[in-house]
Amino acid sequence: MILPNKYTDLSKTLIWFGGIILNILGKKNLNIDKCYKxxxxxxxxxxxxxxxxxxxxxxxxxxMIGAIEQDGEGGIYNVNFKSKSE
Structure with missing residues (x-):
């Protein structure tokens, strides 16, 4: 499921997944595979x-919405915290 509608369980949408990913990243840099784990x-x-x-x-x-960025070393980070250390 990509976007929710009134019949969709929010926990099966990209918006929900994005929130979990941002929570996982917190103030850390993680590579995409560690974050997926x-x-x-x-x-x-x-x-x-x-x-x-x-x-x-x-x-x-x-x-695309500017919530995460790449750190140039294969990692991603939450731009809301602007920290670039793991």
Whole structure:
């Protein structure tokens, strides 16, 4: 699911996934694979199976709206915290 409508469970949308990713990043830099591992572990707690493709769509969404940036070393970070250390 990409965008919610009135019949959609929000926990299956890119907006929800994006919020989880921003929470995982916090004030840290993480490479995309480490972030996915943490994302996957969180989703397991909620008994949801999220594909890597949907995870990457959420990463692209966050990048497009300016919520995350790349650090030049293969990592991503939450621009709201502007910290570039892991």
């Amino acid at each position: 943490k994302f996957f572990d969180i989703q397991k707690k909620y008994n949801q199976e999220i594909s890597y493709e949907d995870y990457m769509k959420a990463i692209i969404y966050l990048y």
